Amino acid sequence: MPVEIIISQIFNGLSLSSILLMIALGLSITFGIMGVINFAHGEFLMIGAYTAFILQRFFHGQDSGYYFLLSLPLAFFVSAFIGLIVERSIIRFLYGRPFEGMLATWGLSLVLQQAARNIFGANNVEVSSPAWLNGGIEFIKGVQLPYNRLFIIAIAVICIIGMYIYIYTSSSGRRMRAVMQNRDMAACMGIKTRRVDSVTFAIGCGLAGIAGSVVSLLGSIGPSTGQNYIIDAFMVVVLGGVGNLSGTIAGAIMIGAVSPFFEFVTTSSMGKVIVFALVIAFLQWRPSGLFALKTRALD
């Protein structure tokens, strides 16, 4: 295989990893903290993507396209706000009931998709890339690294750094870790665990929203956009182990790097089968993920 193709495959893989990472971070922390697997998480990505779309309609005709930068924080806040409503109205009743949580959030994702279909139409819509993201750097001869993918990777890196700072240095992040490790003890120490839950869930949804707004750079978006990414994001969480950043990052890089490779070498359907088999094989070696929290508890 020529070097050019390998390099561009790795590069595409990295940008896929970045998107998966932003989705999986939210999934992982909400599962770690509340024991709820959020099947509607992909729909928060969709909400982010449609936020970028609406913003573009609003600023229609402005050539510079710098308004796209505005869509990132806006997507974060819109998704986070809707996430907050969902947490307050549905998720909070599902703590510690993971199976029911899965079914209920799956139902929520159906409702959100159908709502998107009714509001924006069943067809996919296009978010045009801003002019300053067209083109790319010529890395070596024959290999062009597109700016929009570089931009996605940069946004993911910024999000990770932001999350690191938030979780490990801020007092709010410290409360979050405390609740994750021992909810009852944290509550005894005066931490308002309910509020921590809400904030965590909202942040997770917000991250998915940012992912959604950058996904709109790669192609058209539609009501089922979230579904394209959610299963891979689940695989990232399973691989990485729940509730820690480094595991999620490692898992995202693995899935993102491996799946385009196999899809390229074989066919796209065969590639998915191989990746799934690899995940199961991997779990033989590390059943609770790469960086599982070390614990003496049995479960």
Next chain:
Amino acid sequence: MDKKAYQFLKKNWPYIFAAIILILLPNLLSDFRLNLFGKFLTFAIVAIAIDLLWGYTGILSLGHGVFFSLGAYSMAMYLKLKSEELPDFMMWSGLTDLPWFWRPFKHFWVALPMAIIIPALLAIIIGFPTFRARIKGVYFSILTQALALVFSIFFIGQQPYTGGTNGMTNFQEIFGYSLSEASTMRGLYIITVIVLVAVFILSRWLISRKTGRVLVAIRDGENRLRFLGYDPSIFKIGIFALSAGLSGLAGALYVPQVGIISPSMMGILPSVEMAIWVAVGGRGTLNGAVIGAITVNGAKSYLSETFPDIWLYFLGALFIGVVLFFPAGVYGIFERFKGKKAEEKGVLSNRGETDYAAEK
């Protein structure tokens, strides 16, 4: 009357009553409705299979659409070969010879067992490594969900061998009986009723035995069971394989009645829907599973005929509503009216809040 027979009748009269109604339905319903109801009954078999796995053993599989479809495809291959020498989609993809793995499916007595064996084997292949590695709870559910996605993509991708997105359709006859005849459909319906009753009795027998107690013990306290010297993974693999095999059997009954099978039946949406039938009916009770499958699908066909747009909202709301307000399902509400009576009988059904804590 013999006292024993009287006791039996007193205990089981609702079941006997239900079975008689099911057998009499062909005389009451139009052919179209009967066909539809036959489809629901195959779904009820799947619901029982899922209930054995989820309600009793505490393992939620979100990939049962795959097992159901594998059974359905096995039967579809037989039906296809019965009506054409070389299936039409193979010709369109340029195949001139029947692939080797298609050949045995010419024979009914290969196709029917395969409809059970192939899903069960797949379940063992997936279950062996995952249960051995003590992967459980939501991790297992997520893996089975990925299985559903992978298989549907795979079947769509292998157009020359599986018929791709369109799947298989245009079946002419089964056992020499034309599939367009109403009488054949009635026969298939009666067979479905018999299989459903048989599966129900088999499942009741299984859970009333020691094996059933072990399964419930896995649900309620797997580690404790392990300390007692049992190997839960063997039981889990076994019940997973049985559940998959029963789903495959249901699929094999589904295909001749509905006349089409495509990868859309094995994707994530149908698989999760199957779990919701059980949740709506009431998991941990076989009656609940059957009732759930029939009511949800009845509502589905009514709503998607009358208000196609609303159906998905309704389904979503159903998922959320059942989980939030009726965790024990329809049958649970029914049981609650009966009050303590059920508890005194010592049935495994209608469990309280304790099992939710155990799932944690």
